[in-house]
Amino acid sequence: MFNYTGKSNKSKRSANAIKKVKRLQMAANHQEPDRIPIGEFYWNSFIERWRSELGLPEDANPYYHYDLDWIVVNPNMDPHIKDFSVLFEDKQEVHVETGYEVVMRKRFDFPMPEMMKWNVDTIDKLLDFKFDDPYDQRRYYEKGDDHINGVGDTFHRNTPAFVERVKSFYPDFAVFGGVGEINECLTRLIGQENAMLWTMMHCDQFPEAIAKIGQFYFDICKAQVEAANGMLDGMVIWGDVAYKNGMFFDPDYWREHFKPWVKKMVDYCHEKNLMVIYHGCGNVNSIFEDFIEIGIDFYNPLEVKANMDIVQLRQQYNHNIGFCGNNDVMLWESGDKSRIKGEVMNKLQSAKGGSFIFQSDHSVSSEVSGHTYDYIIKLVREYGNYPLEC
Secondary structure (H helix, E strand, O other): OOOOOOOOOOOOOOHHHHHHHHHHHHHHOOOOOOEOOEOOOEOHHHHHHHHHHHOOOOOOOHHHHOOOOEEEEOOOOOOOOOOOEEEEEOOOEEEEEOOOOEEEEEEOOOOOOEEEEEOOOOHHHHHHOOOOOOOOOHHHHOOEOOHHHHEOOOEOOOEOOHHHHHHHHOOOOEEEEEEEOHHHHHHHHOOHHHHHHHHHHOOOOHHHHHHHHHHHHHHHHHHHHHHHOOOOOEEEEEOOOEEOOEEOOOHHHHHHHOHHHHHHHHHHHHHOOOEEEEEEOOOOHHHHHHHHHOOOOEEEEOOHHHOOOHHHHHHHHOOOOEEEOOEOHHHHHHOOHHHHHHHHHHHHHHHOOOOEEEOEOOOEOOOOOHHHHHHHHHHHHHHOEOOOOO
């Protein structure tokens, strides 16, 4: 555990940031704030396009430009804390081994990386796998390489320290930490295919590995809250457990082995007065009531292409849970302003009574024009003030 001197490491918070936190808290409590909160995740290639098309400076940042309400900062969640091992690199791509003991191929002209090889490729290796200390201060106080922050739609090394990144955003935004759920780890550590196969092939042993991973990420959740020392307003739990047509495994299996760890995270965060956003791609309709039961404040991203629809979900579950997302990025990519306005206005209906954060149904890709996104934000600013008149 950390030892503190009692001195605050907080930067001074603006009145605008305090208003953003209150806005989100009211929405989480199923109340109508002054206006609909807005958040987003962006591909870096979109940000470059947005700057170019809108004639903005090279350092323009959409979070600041649009005065968005919240931002997420992830610590080093790698099972092993270590520098990337560069196995191959040229002008087109790089291959690195990360702290998940997986070899990643990142082509610089492709939006997302490829997992090439998993070193943890047997159940025995998984059962014997030793996680580095989740409370190791390097995860929170030192810059360095880590998988989540370094290998994605871009590639970079030596990510600034978690606490320094939190401190930089604290004056201007509601700041959320980030922690993986078990399947997020399994996908990187052993691969999604093995994760699904081993639930059946090693049904007596696999739950032991799941529990070990669950404990590790629960401690990562606690440790970053302690390290941030009062600068976090919420927590994002990253938990992709589904694809377009349904769950990766039987819903009851998730309920038995995964759900208890998510509940522990939610309960801990609520004890610390933190809001919780659960990010889960795919069609999770079969376990949506479970997220309500364990007290998730907002569910994200509610992918349209996976048959998630907040209009239907609001009718079914009323205001028992908040929604964050569900605005169709594939429609945004079309640039059809008439259809986009109809979609936006339709989704804003679900914001009546609070419990809604306006956001895409995953992230803003480079196929979305800067002008289209600018138009969308201006629509929400115009029609998203309470009481809603849309």
